[in-house]
């Protein structure tokens with residue numbers, strides 16, 4: 155299996171396929187509202203929640219404004235604790251550094267805690283190509299690794315897989331177990347995976363985890379999990395490698411607490427995730443367990459280029475997933491349709507920044523501009539505004555498929571008023587459909603003269619994207 | 634120029650300049666912090682703290698019991714093991730608070746976590762009333778693997794070590810001079826919702842977490 159190539163430019167095709175996939179639709183229907191209700195209850199339980207969100211936003215703004223200095227201080231602390239900091243400008247740099255470290259200890263097996271940066275850098279495929287076996291230990295990641303897929307959600311990677319599919323998968327892949335074993339209960343599947351992975355923890359020479367935060371004051375990396383896999387992955391092997399993007403810095407432990415106070419509540423509706431681990435350096439001289447080496451690889455991969463632009467605010471993201479949990483588009487099409495590592499509203503903004511507007515430029519269209527993502531984002535990231543920025547840029551660069559380009563400025567004015575926007579797009583599609591029915595193309599259009607001077611405008615077919623998912627919602631509701 | 638220097642130079646060129654930037658960072662790292670709001674949950678009084686801690690730990694699916702002193706721990710642990718149909722043995726580290734006790738019929742083996750550990754026992758130097766969390770420090774006294782490999786994890790925390798919020802806990806941690814490789818916050822037993830999006834307790838870590846709160 156190689157790295158998952160982006161298919162973001164095929165977003166429209168991906169959406170059609172996703173909506174026609176009954177298993178996916180069943181899985182998404184199962185998952186959807188749970189997150190929303192849990193987040194609401196958890197946030198509602200803290201009277202100061204919105205003020206803490208403001209503080210978290212201000213804290214990250216402060217960090218981003220001083221990021222070069224904080225990174226240097228952080229590096230000093232990691233080094234002082236006996237750890238190593240590596241700097242990766244690109245995904246390729248990160249892959250090379252990971253492989254070098256693995257080879258230095260002659261690693262055969264690498265255990266992975268959940269890390270989106272690993273997905274971004276294509277670490278698994280790269281290790282396999284080089285004869286090293288990566289084993290995903292987060293249960294959801296384990297499931298999709300067996301399926302040969304990428305995660306479809308940043309905190310619930312296998313959200314698109316039904317329990318029936320998991321049972322079939324385990325029967326197909328865990329062939330050392332009796333074929334007639336009973337897997338009808340979810341708990342029997344869980345314990346089967348637990349037993350298999352428990353063995354793996356003791357085999358791996360290297361453990362790779364992500365980082366939710368990096369603390370400049372202490373040189374600690376933080377991981378937040380519910381399963382405990384990230385901790386076993388970092389405590390049992392000889393080497394612990396942390397993969398982190400460089401904006402993950404917070405100044406102090408108390409600042410980390412401010413983020414923790416909004417993170418789990420926004421993500422899963424817990425007041426606190428089960429495991430929050432602050433790690434620094436290798437095991438101490440007298441320690442009987444823990445890794446002998448501690449490496450942090452800091453990934454840039456386009457992020458420094460976002461600093462000082464209208465997309466800088468995206469670097470406040472703490473990867474809680476609330477925006478996708480509340481996004482009607484994501485809920486209708488799932489994460490894979492977005493075609494790369496980061497789905498949902500945060501992915502729609504981040505993907506064109508990280509892999510280019512040529513590949514990711516379609517994604518900012520995946521919005522109804524309902525504003526729910528921004529309303530729940532704990533870091534108060536203005537996601538709809540940034541999606542609009544991308545659409546405007548895309549327009550300027552003339553990369554947009556023909557239909558998307560018409561009347562963009564005009565459209566931008568409507569987009570802030572969802573009801574009006576819905577009405578207007580429906581009316582416009584209808585009108586354009588009538589006008590173009592005869593030839594299927596327009597040679598001239600009102601308001602789009604600058605554009606039709608160069609090429610024909612295709613007549614819309616089949617209504618708006620929003621109408622398509624509204625229909626899909628109705629079908630789902632009827633089941 | 635190294636990758637590091639190029640990255641830092643790119644950032645510097647995109648950010649405002651000025652000597653006050655260094656000063657701002659130094660001040661922040663020295664603990665100067667803007668007034669930061671904290672949740673109601675983090676402001677318990679000493680009188681209500683233990684009760685709040687237990688209530689939140691239970692909300693996170695842990696169980697808890699109060700014992701009068703450390704000397705009561707062996708009997709309380711023996712009871713819990715029996716109640717759970719577990720054998721009379723646990724795995725623990727070299728924590729002096731445990732070493733000093735007369736364990737009676739409970740066999741306490743010392744060392745790191747092994748691949749199968751039905752029951753482990755650790756002392757948590759801190760509790761956090763805000764969330765019902767325990768915070769453990771890795772090291773020989775309480776090896777970190779015991780926290781994650783025990784099928785049932787038993788934890789001991791002194792009532793006086795339970796702090797109202799993160800702020801108090803981190804202040805106490807700094808003041809203690811401890812420098813463990815990991816500071817592990819644990820809030821209930823491990824869980825996963827990755828199969829069928831249905832939450833189940835007992836993923837890779839413990840299936841059950843029981844906390845003994847030691848009054849003084």
Ligand code: SF4
Nearest residue numbers: 471472474475477531
């Ligand atoms: S953009 Fe906001 S809501 Fe979405 S994952 Fe990031 S922090 Fe969470």
